[in-house]
Amino acid sequence: MNNFVFVAAENDALANCKAGGMGDVVRDVPRQISERGDKVHVVVPSYGRLHHDGLFKTNLNFDLRGQTYTAELYEVQPKKDFPNIVHYVIHHPEIEAGDIAHIYHNDPEEPFYTDAIKYFIFGIAVAEAIKKGAFGTVDVIHLHDWHSSLLLFLREYHDDYSNLRDIRIVYSIHNLAIQGIRPFDDNYSSVRNWFPNVVFDYRALMDYRYQDCINLMAVGIRFADAVHTVSPSYKKDVMLPSSPPEFIGGEGLEKDLQLANEEGRLFGILNGCNYKNINVEEKGQIYRNTVKALFRWLQMEDKKYKSDFLAHTGEKIMEYVGNRPKFIVSSVARLTEQKFYFFKRSPEAFVEILKKLEKVDGIFMLLGTGAPEYEELFRKMSYDHKNFIFTNGQSESLIDSIYLESDLYFMPSLFEPCGISQMLSMRNGNPCLVHYTGGLRDTVSHMKTGFCFDGDNYDEKIKNMLDVFDEALDVFQNDQPKWKKIQTAAKKKRFTWKKSVDNYYKDLYKIEGK
Incomplete structure (x- = not known):
């Protein structure tokens, strides 16, 4: 031994x-x-x-x-x-x-x-x-x-x-x-x-x-x-x-x-990635779990400074309890430069994504806490955009629901040593849209198990990110057999310990x- x-x-x-x-x-x-x-x-x-x-x-x-x-x-x-x-x-x-x-x-x-x-x-x-x-x-x-x-x-x-x-x-x-x-x-x-x-x-x-x-x-x-x-x-x-x-x-x-x-x-x-003994929520709980998490945070002393925002998020989410949007894009991550530099430097690109989603009755759900300037950016955008749901806290049951019920998982990391979120999302049969870097390159294949963007300079990367987002929406709306094929291929992938x-x-x- x-x-x-x-x-x-x-x-x-x-x-x-x-x-x-x-x-x-x-x-x-x-x-x-x-x-x-x-x-x-x-x-x-x-x-x-x-x-x-x-x-x-x-x-x-x-x-x-x-x-x-x-x-x-x-x-x-x-x-x-x-x-x-x-x-x-x-x-x-x-x-x-x-x-x-x-x-x-x-x-x-x-x-x-x-x-x-x-x-x-x-x-x-x-x-x-x-x-x-x-x-x-x-x-x-x-x-x-x-x-x-x-x-x-x-x-x-x-x-x-x-x-x-x-x-x-x-x-x-x-x-x-x-x-x-x-x-x-x-x-x-x-x-x-x-x-x-x-x-x-x-x-x-x-x-x-x-x-x-x-x-x-x-x-x-x-x-x-x-x-x-x-x-x-x-x-x-x-x-x-x-x-x-x-x-x-x-x-x-x-x-x-x-x-x-x-x-x-x-x-x-x-x-x-762990494929055994997975504690997952039941399907259909995503909005209920959001509301539960928000109520819990509203009672916590250290969340008092953001209570207005939490209440605002609760009001937004209630609209979707009985009226599910047709397409959910999500991200779960610590709010840092590594994870969301592209959105911080080019908020207009993120607004563009939200507008594209609006046309297909879609929403973007982001869960996370982190650097104050990133939290402030996303809180402001949530006030400005009806179809952006920002849950500014941590909740295991809500994270489970997000991985279970999203249609597309978005991971625009500036760099990524390995990444676990894309594996957890794929485990649930959700295609990911990722920046083609580090471990994301080793786990997601464009148009096979998900969607990838890259570029030789920053402007190219932003342009390609938006183009690939269009590509993903187009497949979802106009080629469901292909979308289902990508979902199945993502779910079959096994990155075992x-x-x-x-x-x-x-x-x-x-x-x-x-």
């Missing part, structure tokens, strides 16, 4: 421990490993809350800032039990919950200031737990994004954790744009402040743009035994320099990624025959 440790900032196998797609991967991959008879220990920070009701396992003592720190390791109960998977959290008062999904901090003046502190403490605590044998004899450590890359820094430079050199360490990139850049010196949230006695190589750790800073995403790429992007096309993208907004590639780290590829350490493996984890074992873990 092989013994794995997964180290991440999120784990959707636990309640309230997810902000994005990384949480899904950290939930699903261990389940596949468990099916192969191997054992997985999944460890995340407690964020001051996830250790409640946990089983205390051990104290972890280590040196930070020239003094002894003590963190606590708890075993915690997952949402669903699987054999050979044990879930843990690490608790320390300075590992605090942030304002983003009660996980990450948003520090606009000094990015990563608070997060770096908590993930420094978390990272060394995990290293100490491994050294103490809290997870048994470990064969493979799988790290996820910059929040966990400190273990590679410790393996490389910290005398107390040289035991990590005997363990294969794999690093998955979920969001290359968020890199965990902090100063080397002269700051409370700096490497030197937290590790005053560790001798390290500045050049090997530095960010190319800010040479007085460590880049923790780069640390993962430079020092891991295998580096993993979450789709084959995204692997190709990240080895090229970014040229925003037309193309988002290596985000300044393309040379490191090219080198990892030359050394045979870089692998592009598509994320999977079994296939993905077969490749993990072969390429990332270097374990044959499982």
Whole structure:
């Protein structure tokens, strides 16, 4: 039996421990490993809350800032039990919950200031737990994004954790744009402040743009035994320099990624999607679930500032309860530049889409929260356009209904390492209209399982987005046999975790025959 440790900032196998797609991967991959008879220990920070009701396992003592720190390791109960998977959290008062999904901090003046502190403490605590044998004899450590890359820094430079050199360490990139850049010196949230006695190589750790800073995403790429992007096309993208907004590639780290590829350490493996034990709503509940979600949010203190808007959305949705529109286009996403840059920069293009929908008695449903400027843009557009329903919150049952009842799923991501939304939509037999980039390129085929737009520059992309939207509407209205064929082909597509984890074992873990 092989013994794995997964180290991440999120784990959707636990309640309230997810902000994005990384949480899904950290939930699903261990389940596949468990099916192969191997054992997985999944460890995340407690964020001051996830250790409640946990089983205390051990104290972890280590040196930070020239003094002894003590963190606590708890075993915690997952949402669903699987054999050979044990879930843990690490608790320390300075590992605090942030304002983003009660996980990450948003520090606009000094990015990563608070997060770096908590993930420094978390990272060394995990290293100490491994050294103490809290997870048994470990064969493979799988790290996820910059929040966990400190273990590679410790393996490389910290005398107390040289035991990590005997363990294969794999690093998955979920969001290359968020890199965990902090100063080397002269700051409370700096490497030197937290590790005053560790001798390290500045050049090997530095960010190319800010040479007085460590880049923790780069640390993962430079020092891991295998580096993993979450789709084959995204692997190709990240080895090229970014040229925003037309193309988002290596985000300044393309040379490191090219080198990892030359050394045979870089692998592009598509994320999977869950096709078992799916909790879905019944059909026909989409408007009722919208109203229920709106009523719940109206009672929440932190939603008071948008109560007028929530009431406005409720009034709009009531019209459709007994009078279903003929065509529903939807999007479910965090409201960020990555997901909706095209609409933010060219709101007139989005208005054009709404006008096209009006002609066919169609609506656009968008669910999400995120950057204030994106929320404000969509709230304003909802007031201005009758057939745009913007539900500015999060509701699992409403998300299920949207995936179940939409006719077309819209995903105009500027870049997309893998994407899960298009897979969830296709799982329900809904064609997707996507920007032909990253993982969307690996999952959606134009006029076969959905619709794709692209272009050599920004203006071309916007024009093609509108042309392809026309194409999709035309097929829906005038060629129902073809539309049904596309629906069926989308539903038949299978992006299984079994296939993905077969490749993990072969390429990332270097374990044959499982």
